[in-house]
Amino acid sequence: MFERTSVGLDVHARSIAACALDSTTGEIIRQTLAPDDVTAWLERLPGPIAVTYEAGPTGFWLARTLAGAGIECQVAAPSRLLRAPGDRVKTDKRDAMSLARMLRLGEIVPVRVPTADQEAMRDLCRAHAAAVKDLTHARQRINAMLLRQGAVYPEASHWTRAHSAWLGRQHFDHPAAQAVFESLLEAESLAVQRRKRLDKLVASAAADCEYTPVINALTCLRGIDTAAGFGLAAEIGDWTRFTGATIGSYLGLVPSEDSSGQTRRQGAITKAGNSHARWLLAEAAWIHRRPYRRPGVRLLKQWELVDPATRIRAQEGNQRLHRRWEAFDARNKASTKANTAVARELAGWCWSLAVPLQQGAAMKAA
Template structure:
């Protein structure tokens, strides 16, 4: 659709710098607005109107508000915006004008705007990740303090009931040190309880949400449990946007490249796209290095929740990914590089499980 007025918005918590380009008159209209004034101001501009702003900490509420008012508003991917290397002056007004010009030229690469429910699922997944990280840090602090005092747990298994009981028996001569240690134990206990609560919330949400069939399919692959499957489904959302070859690029799992003429140089992975989803796949890829002859109890239970086609596809993926690890190990490839390559292929297998299910659901809804 042709828009007469293209608007760039530089959005902050309490202010919005707006710049509108009128394609008929060539006029540039600038305005400083409060966030709740944006919709009314846009509706007063010569129509049709389209607006855009960068994805960032302010989220997607403005895009949803404008869409409800009938105003097209693609949210721009910050990493894909065109910027001149020599442009060293950055202000809100210049950013808004630049966004308006790129929107007029059709150079905006949009991100997917999730629904309110989808964003809530993503927030839950990320809250669980934060809880796991906080627990890990709390335990590292306890281990560090014990190490400074020369106290080493005699067994290999840590954070079991026996280990927890051993921690509770430790005493320090200095009252200050004892108080600090007890505070660290309290922090660890609270972190465990918080993670367990979020474990239950994730399991409950995964069992009854719009992505339940996709989560059930993803968890048929080794290394992807309910938490990881829920996280991948919430972060990626619509798998039909990609193909088996483009999903790896979206997740930043493909090599960077700097080629010119006859010279071709490839570097480390791009690490573009969704950081959380990439991390989940990289962690899951390590599991496929372990021996695999037949599915375990968890996979057998999970396979009962999916159709035969998905089950066969998942089994094929599990076997293929383990063979890839065997090949890399036989070639003595660096384990981190090998794991990244397996993670990239794992992304493709996840897509092959999820995309057909979403495509089928879309076709069913349309009919």
């Protein structure tokens, strides 16, 4: 649909700078608005109108509000916005004007706007990841302090009941050191409790949500447990937007490139797109380096939840990804680079499992 008025919004927590371009009269309308006044101001503009704003910390509530009011709104991907190299003046009004002009020219690359339920699931998976990282850091601090004091646990396995009992027997002569050690143990205990609570919430949400079939399929791959499968499903959402070749690009797992003429240079991965999904895939890729001859107990239980075609496809993926690791190790490839390559291919296998399920669900809904 042709829009008479193109509107760019520079959104902040307490104020929004708006710029509207009327293509019929050429008029430029600028306004500084409170967040609650945006919809009413837009409805007074000559229509039809289209609106865009840059994705950022304010989230997607404004896009959902405008969509509910029947106003077309695109949330622009920040990394794909056009900016002149010589433009060194940045203000809210200029940003709003730039967004309005790009929208008029059709140069906005939109991001997918999740529903409120989908955003809540995304927040849950990120909270779980944060809890896991906090627990890791808490344990690292305990290990670091013990190492500085010359206390080394004699066994190879850590954070077991025996290790916890050994930690409880440690004592330091200086009161300050003992107080710090007890504080670190308390922080680790609280982090464990928090992670366990979020584990239960993730398991409950994954078992009964719109992404449950996709999660069950993704967890048929090695390295992807319920939390990782839930995170990938919530972060990516609609897998049918991509192909097996473009999913790696979306996740920033493809090499950057600087080529001109007959010269072709490739560098590190772009790290574009969803950083949390990329991290989940990179962590899962390390598991495929381990020997794989037959599925373990977890995979066998998981395979009971999916159809035979998904089970066969997942088994092919597990075997293929392990062979890739073996080939990289045989070539003495740097492990970090090899893991990135395996993560990129793992993204393609995840896509091949998720897309048939979502396409089938869409056909049934139609």
